[in-house]
Amino acid sequence: MIRYSTVGLLYTRTCPLACRHCIIESSPKATEKMTQALASEYIKVVPKYSDQLCFTGGEPLLYYNEILPLIRQAKELGLGVSLVTGAGWVTLAKPHIARERIRLIKEAGLDALVVSWDSYHEEFSPPENALLVVESAKEVGLSVQVRGVMSATGPLPRIEQKLVSIDVKYQKQNILRLGSAATLPEDHFIFGGIPKTGGCGTIFQPVVEPDGKVYACCGPSRSSRSETSPLILGDTAHESLDSIFERATNDPILEAIATIGPHALFNLIKDDPELVGVLPIRERYTGICELCLDMNDVPAVVNKLRARVSESQVSRLITALRLYHQSSPELRAEVQCPM
Ligand code: SF4
Ligand code: SF4
Numbered sequence: 001m002i003r004y005s006t007v008g009l010l011y012t013r014t015c016p017l018a019c020r021h022c023i024i025e026s027s028p029k030a031t032e033k034m035t036q037a038l039a040s041e042y043i044k045v046v047p048k049y050s051d052q053l054c055f056t057g058g059e060p061l062l063y064y065n066e067i068l069p070l071i072r073q074a075k076e077l078g079l080g081v082s083l084v085t086g087a088g089w090v091t092l093a094k095p096h097i098a099r100e101r102i103r104l105i106k107e108a109g110l111d112a113l114v115v116s117w118d119s120y121h122e123e124f125s126p127p128e129n130a131l132l133v134v135e136s137a138k139e140v141g142l143s144v145q146v147r148g149v150m151s152a153t154g155p156l157p158r159i160e161q162k163l164v165s166i167d168v169k170y171q172k173q174n175i176l177r178l179g180s181a182a183t184l185p186e187d188h189f190i191f192g193g194i195p196k197t198g199g200c201g202t203i204f205q206p207v208v209e210p211d212g213k214v215y216a217c218c219g220p221s222r223s224s225r226s227e228t229s230p231l232i233l234g235d236t237a238h239e240s241l242d243s244i245f246e247r248a249t250n251d252p253i254l255e256a257i258a259t260i261g262p263h264a265l266f267n268l269i270k271d272d273p274e275l276v277g278v279l280p281i282r283e284r285y286t287g288i289c290e291l292c293l294d295m296n297d298v299p300a301v302v303n304k305l306r307a308r309v310s311e312s313q314v315s316r317l318i319t320a321l322r323l324y325h326q327s328s329p330e331l332r333a334e335v336q337c338p339m
Pocket of ligand 2: 221288289
């Protein structure tokens with residue numbers, strides 16, 4: 001059974017920025033938003049499945065007055081709380097507002113702030129906005145990380161050097177051709193053959209979206225093209241979040257993605273004669289998520305995967321890896337949230 005490293009609440013898809021690579025396809029025109037009451041109900045379910053909660057978006061700090069009591073509620077339930085911001089809400093001319101908001105979310109109980117920032121954000125907003133958020137977070141003692149993606153040919157983010165000077169790590173990963181990034185020119189991507197990575201750490205970070213859909217991972221799985229994909233965990237409009245998580249945390253395919261990973265799963269079925277012409281194989285990939293999404297989009301492939309992962313030899317390997325990961329959680333191979 002999976003225990004999640006964090007549960008994400010994608011509080012709103014609205015964002016002051018409209019980054020060309022946004023995997024959530026957020027922008028000022030994307031209007032979906034969770035109600036505070038529904039978020040509160042979701043939070044009550046989280047401790048059964050995870051010790052951590054993460055507010056993400058879009059830009060959750062657009063609804064800062066609603067997020068504050070939700071942070072307090074999560075803390076009262078014993079959860080660690082983090083929040084992902086794109087810093088598009090910051091007005092540089094009024095830095096005291098940003099400082100005050102960061103101070104109050106820290107006082108409410110926030111433990112960690114993740115600032116999503118790279119050269120695509122800088123097409124809309126100067127790096128000083130993100131720096132103001134980072135420095136304000138450091139001043140009040142919040143754990144702070146900056147994460148972004150790298151375009152293959154685009155400019156380097158201007159923030160990178162500035163972060164070095166204030167001793168904040170910048171985590172970068174290659175851009176995936178998903179979400180809004182699917183329409184970017186080809187020269188933004190690094191293409192390769194089938195990616196040979198191991199288990200996926202991001203599957204320990206499911207996300208509830210404002211429309212009630214629950215996805216297996218933060219970002220990529222919302223690009224699933226089939227409603228039957230195991231990466232779409234459920235819909236809270238029709239089923240409780242508790243029931244959705246109960247099923248998902250016991251799903252052998254999801255556990256196999258977490259432990260042996262999509263590439264190993266692909267190897268288990270790639271020579272199956274019944275899947276000739278059915279198993280999607282691309283000429284090139286921008287990352288492991290494309291392989292994972294492709295396989296899970298095809299019901300016949302999913303059925304084969306279910307049969308293979310339940311075979312005793314594979315099942316024993318998955319169990320062994322699960323125990324290994326549980327003894328050393330830091331060994332979970334991380335595919336970072338590409339928001
Ligand atoms: S990448 Fe982040 S900051 Fe940019 S549009 Fe998407 S949610 Fe907003
Ligand atoms: S490999 Fe990608 S699509 Fe598959 S579960 Fe992990 S993050 Fe999601």
